[in-house]
Amino acid sequence: EAGVAQSPRYKIIEKRQSVAFWCNPISGHATLYWYQQILGQGPKLLIQFQNNGVVDDSQLPKDRFSAERLKGVDSTLKIQPAKLEDSAVYLCASSYRPSGGVNTGELFFGEGSRLTVL
């Protein structure tokens, strides 16, 4: 079974530039998550999708971050303009959630996209 695919693996940009990350979840996984992991900290949820709808984006800095999941499959996370404090690893994860059921909680993570903002 193919895992969660993310690209690019590494990105270096200057502040105020823009960047986009792409994620393709495991086939059949309805729930998709974007997490931000700053060095020395645990992953912080940015946004959660159920199919192509947003379930939770309460911690997404909406003035600069945006995410979409068109057609309920792959997803893109964009940062524009980037700030120094956005330097982090951006993790995409997916999970299987039966229709009307409860998320079992097992998230499958991609390898992450490491962003460095200079």
Place this chain on the structure above:
Amino acid sequence: AQSVSQHNHHVILSEAASLELGCNYSYGGTVNLFWYVQYPGQHLQLLLKYFSGDPLVKGIKGFEAEFIKSKFSFNLRKPSVQWSDTAEYFCAVILQGGKLIFGQGTELSVKP
């Protein structure tokens, strides 16, 4: 606000030593609890999980964790660590709606 707290930031052990990593959560409702592990250069993966039933759960590679509801704790244990257990360990709790919240992580270094 719901949160997960891990007691140790960095733990250093010798091989064959016993391991216990602390985890406390603050959430008043029904919780499902997890430990994830991230080996160097690899992605996060599930180590073990607790949903209900026996509060002592066993995971992969000889790890186990005990859920103590009265203490809001879910500590991870292993009787005898190996060098290959060197990794970062994250405790997590899933809230209603499927939101997974992580602790800050504990880095474990095992000396051969």
